[in-house]
Amino acid sequence: MPVRRFCFLTLLLASSVGAADFPQRIVSLSPDVTEMLYGVGAFSRLVGVSNYDTYPPEVVKVPHLGQLHNPSLEKLTASRPDLVIINNAQAPFLEETLKDLGLRVLKTSNRSVEEVYAAMIAIGHATGNDREAARLVADTREGLDRVRRKTATLPKTRVVMIVNRTPGTLRDLSSATDGSYLADLVEIAGGRIAIARVPSGYARLSKEDLLATNPDIILDFVHGPKSSLAGDPLDAWRELPELKAVRDHRVLAVSADYVPHASQRIVQTAELFARLIHPELK
Secondary structure, eight states, X not given: OOHHHHHHXXXXXXXXXXXXXXXXXXXXXXXXXXXXXXXXXXXXXXXXXXXXXXXXXXXXXXXXXXXXXXXXXXXXXXXXXXXXXXXXXXXXXXXHHHHHTTXXXXXXXXXXXXXXXXXXXXXXXXXXXXXXXXXXXXXXXXXXXXXXXXXXTSOXXXXXXXXXXXXTSSOSEEEEOTTSHHHHHHHHTTEEEOSOOOTTSEEEEOHHXXXXXXXXXXXXXXXXXXXXXXXXXXXXXXXXXXXXXXXXXXXXXXXXXXXXXXXXXXHHHHHHHHHHHOTXXX
């Protein structure tokens, strides 16, 4: 056999063996992970996702395994995954259980934009899609930089972003703080989160906290028509007419399905925040 042909066949065989070493049956237990798997070109290897996955549209054809923190372990193990991917918020509830089942687990973090980039790289490396992951990071970074350039000369409006509350009331308020990816995106969009940083990136608030903060804008996280937050966000906020954001009619609903997902879709979230915070932008 000619040396050149032998070398070619050797390289081809090595490539095939290497590909086989990467996971071919992947379970994603979080929508942000599923979206990143799609972004790096590994979506076709998914054999299970959470009940909250909606993107890409093809995800409806993938078996849904249950809740974010409490998936069906029977369905999960029946899918025979060679890799299960979770995020840092799920890890305290799932990581040890999954490992006790003998499953290979990859844990990603999504607390900041930089951690989202790192998660893309980690997922690309685990699936053998390093090049695609690097491209996904570059495209996402450029998208965010594009938004940042548009807002660079605009005033940094003070923002409170409510991510949860008791239905129809202002009880049990939770807000994003510095240290969360949502705060990073608000900053990129020309705003500034007005709530002091806490380690988790999300803080519980009282009405008194809000009155003391008195933000220019309140972004009220509405999770869709079946959510506890559904309805006109101004209805509950009428309880605090002294708030500047209420007086100025700048309590704004945030209902886009991509906002809670720290994936490449953070570019869309930053664009949305920029339009809400600075409606003068064209």
